[in-house]
Amino acid sequence: MIALVRYMSTVLLLSQRYLAPLLLFLGLVAVLTGSDTGPLTATYASVAGAMLPCSVWLTMTLIGLEDQAHRSIVVVSAGGPLRVLLATVGTAAIWCLLLMSAGLVLPLLFGTHTPGLADLALGTAAQLTCAFTGIAIGLVCSRLVFRRQGYALVLALVLLLAVLLGKGVSPVNLMLTHLQNASDSADALAPTGALLAVTAGFLAAALAVTQAITRRKA
Amino acid sequence: MLRCEAVGKRYGGGRWILSDVDMEVATGDVLAVVGSNGSGKSTLLRILVGLSQPTTGSVSGRPPRIGYVPDRFTGHDRISAISYLTHMGRIRGLSTSAARARGHHLLERLSLVGGWNAPLRTLSKGNAQKVALAQALLVQPDLLVLDEPWSGLDASAHSVLAEFIDEVAAQGGAVVFTDHREAITETHARGAYTISDGRVTSRGGRHAGSRTSMVELVLTVPPTGIMPIEVNWSVLPGVTDTAQRGGEVVLRVAREHSDAVLQTALQHRWSVASLAEAADERSCRADARGTAL
Numbered sequence: 001m002i003a004l005v006r007y008m009s010t011v012l013l014l015s016q017r018y019l020a021p022l023l024l025f026l027g028l029v030a031v032l033t034g035s036d037t038g039p040l041t042a043t044y045a046s047v048a049g050a051m052l053p054c055s056v057w058l059t060m061t062l063i064g065l066e067d068q069a070h071r072s073i074v075v076v077s078a079g080g081p082l083r084v085l086l087a088t089v090g091t092a093a094i095w096c097l098l099l100m101s102a103g104l105v106l107p108l109l110f111g112t113h114t115p116g117l118a119d120l121a122l123g124t125a126a127q128l129t130c131a132f133t134g135i136a137i138g139l140v141c142s143r144l145v146f147r148r149q150g151y152a153l154v155l156a157l158v159l160l161l162a163v164l165l166g167k168g169v170s171p172v173n174l175m176l177t178h179l180q181n182a183s184d185s186a187d188a189l190a191p192t193g194a195l196l197a198v199t200a201g202f203l204a205a206a207l208a209v210t211q212a213i214t215r216r217k218a
Numbered sequence: 219m220l221r222c223e224a225v226g227k228r229y230g231g232g233r234w235i236l237s238d239v240d241m242e243v244a245t246g247d248v249l250a251v252v253g254s255n256g257s258g259k260s261t262l263l264r265i266l267v268g269l270s271q272p273t274t275g276s277v278s279g280r281p282p283r284i285g286y287v288p289d290r291f292t293g294h295d296r297i298s299a300i301s302y303l304t305h306m307g308r309i310r311g312l313s314t315s316a317a318r319a320r321g322h323h324l325l326e327r328l329s330l331v332g333g334w335n336a337p338l339r340t341l342s343k344g345n346a347q348k349v350a351l352a353q354a355l356l357v358q359p360d361l362l363v364l365d366e367p368w369s370g371l372d373a374s375a376h377s378v379l380a381e382f383i384d385e386v387a388a389q390g391g392a393v394v395f396t397d398h399r400e401a402i403t404e405t406h407a408r409g410a411y412t413i414s415d416g417r418v419t420s421r422g423g424r425h426a427g428s429r430t431s432m433v434e435l436v437l438t439v440p441p442t443g444i445m446p447i448e449v450n451w452s453v454l455p456g457v458t459d460t461a462q463r464g465g466e467v468v469l470r471v472a473r474e475h476s477d478a479v480l481q482t483a484l485q486h487r488w489s490v491a492s493l494a495e496a497a498d499e500r501s502c503r504a505d506a507r508g509t510a511l
Contacts, residue, residue, distance in 0.1 A: 003305065003308035003309045003311075004309055006305065006308065007305040007306075007308070007309060010297060010301070010305065011295060011297060014295070014296040014297055015295075015296060067292060068288075069288040069289075069290050069291050069292065069350075070291075070295070072264070072269050072286065072288050073286060073288065073291075073306070073350070073353060073354075074306075074309065075269060076267050076268070076269065076284050076285075076286040077306055077309045077310050077353070078309050079282070080268075081269075215271055216271075217229075218264075218269055218270045218271060
């Protein structure tokens with residue numbers, strides 16, 4: 001599994017296709033949190049919101065990098081498509097962790113805050129919630145499911161809007177609205193953790209759906 | 219080892235690309251799958267290696283270590299050839315140094331031109347094909363599946379590929395490959411399947427007219443009168459029937475063993491009176507079954 005993640009990360013790194021989502025994320029973080037002096041809960045909510053489209057983009061890019069012949073070889077070498085898919089999710093998650101560390105630190109540099117441990121934990125949980133949701137959307141809109149990436153892009157945008165704006169149903173929307181109004185990170189940690197668990201379930205479901213569709217189409 | 223039973227394949231509600239395919243691959247086999255473009259050769263190979271699920275029927279006994287070379291290896295990757303092989307070796311469980319050493323060894327044998335550190339995307343078709351071949355042999359495969367491996371390879375690489383195939387077969391692995399050129403499959407394969415209209419037949423079945431899997435060999439005492447050495451023909455591999463007809467010995471030999479039997483006969487000072495294709499009873503039966511279906 002480590003070998004697979006290393007291979008996929010190398011391909012992504014060499015392709016330089018990671019740059020666009022990375023720059024979008026940095027740009028969004030800079031705009032949303034620049035000279036911000038409010039409570040860190042709202043700040044990290046904005047950063048988590050920025051993570052959402054970037055994680056979708058990264059995942060779709062990562063899967064779209066390899067053509068069918070290369071993927072076939074990797075699947076045969078690794079001993080099955082499920083392992084390759086898990087490694088893809090792992091690679092996307094690792095890249096999102098890189099974004100996340102930037103998302104944790106940059107607001108502290110751009111604005112004036114006094115961060116505590118609870119703030120950082122909340123920032124991590126909030127961004128992970130969005131990253132998991134984003135990877136899940138990226139998986140079902142990837143080339144594995146949609147050969148025609150134009151349709152996939154439209155679907156990805158619709159799903160993104162749905163999870164951002166779906167009042168009362170989308171865990172991302174619930175979390176973001178809750179964090180905008182919360183003032184204390186320690187209090188907001190528990191509900192955010194619960195929503196993180198829910199989105200981890202989303203990710204698992206997206207993985208199962210993608211695996212099933214890939215097997216059917218193969 | 220690997221056995222396909224009544225395998226059929228179609229994508230969605232499209233036409234049946236394969237139907238009712240029975241195929242068996244044993245250890246040490248070198249099998250060719252021959253068919254025209256678009257006849258379903260690649261689909262059959264993808265089912266054999268487990269990339270594709272058969273719509274009907276089942277595939278059993280797939281070995282753990284499989285080497286697969288797809289028909290197209292269009293490298294648009296920026297990763298270098300040797301680095302690619304190292305990564306693939308690691309994915310197969312080798313250590314970094316072992317994978318790199320094995321990659322070096324294979325590329326050296328295949329004499330890759332264009333630089334081992336050149337990105338895959340800059341390699342020509344033939345050189346990319348060499349890299350594709352090398353990745354399938356990073357660990358000694360139990361099953362080596364090659365989709366049109368000769369296309370794009372130069373003459374020297376042809377012989378290296380033949381060596382690779384023999385090595386895999388000699389070490390208890392099996393090789394299945396496709397090609398549309400009959401000359402190549404005849405030289406390299408020890409058995410062949412023909413694929414047409416989605417049906418797969420063992421060579422000699424459907425095309426009995428053009429190709430037989432049995433040879434009738436008639437041997438006599440040489441005209442010089444020197445008495446040949448007696449040979450117990452029936453124990454030779456591939457000999458299915460022996461008969462005495464006057465002073466002549468009539469042998470029925472499987473096509474893949476006929477050259478060896480001929481050599482034995484000549485070494486024992488027999489003279490060849492005639493050598494002819496013979497109808498194969500097995501394939502006649504296969505034909506009958508094919509018509510019944």
